[in-house]
């Protein structure tokens with residue numbers, strides 16, 4: 173009789189899937205219709221879409237830059253196999269938005285769009301967790317490294333991918349579909365969302381095992397999850413103010429809180 177563990181995708185299964193499903197090419201996607209759509213928007217709507225895409229772009233660049241630490245520090249060779257595909261996919265997500273700014277939204281300082289709360293969770297805080305793994309590796313301290321790997325996975329796969337990215341991509345994908353605009357961005361979000369699904373499955377599997385093997389990790393991981401829900405409320409409000417697209421902030425927060433609870437359940441925190 174199959175057990176739950178048989179149904180769970182192993183890192184090697186996910187690596188095999190990535191070789192087929194993660195091979196879409198941002199450079200080959202058409203942006204012509206998106207460019208024409210953008211030109212028809214009011215400047216207020218252009219500004220709101222730009223703000224959302226700046227968060228996507230800066231987030232993707234940040235995760236692409238820091239994930240190499242985790243791959244290098246990861247002791248399990250099968251997880252490293254999957255992580256090599258994961259790094260490649262994050263770089264492609266950043267490449268897509270780099271192209272989107274160049275060809276559709278216009279080139280600008282996208283980092284200037286970040287408020288301190290999102291900058292802290294998406295960039296500075298994540299970088300510190302990467303550096304903590306680097307320090308533990310240099311010191312040869314296995315215990316410290318194991319804990320640093322766990323906290324990095326909780327921040328990266330738990331909060332940034334598992335809650336923030338999924339909420340934003342699901343919500344924005346749903347909104348663009350309903351207004352029938354930006355078909356290129358809709359398609360990219362669908363493809364990115366599928367890649368993120370594999371990243372999250374792998375990350376939650378790793379975290380569940382780490383917490384089961386080290387019950388002392390449960391309290392700090394839970395604290396990380398609960399701390400980040402506060403900043404999530406702040407950066408979400410920022411995207412909706414002003415709100416010329418008339419986006420439904422309650423719907424987005426509802427998606428976010430549900431995913432937050434789901435991730436905590438996935439790894440055995442609740």
Ligand SMILES: [Fe+2]
Pocket residue numbers: 232235261262265364368
């Ligand atoms: Fe990504």
Ligand SMILES: [Fe+2]
Pocket residue numbers: 235262333367368371
């Ligand atoms: Fe990802």
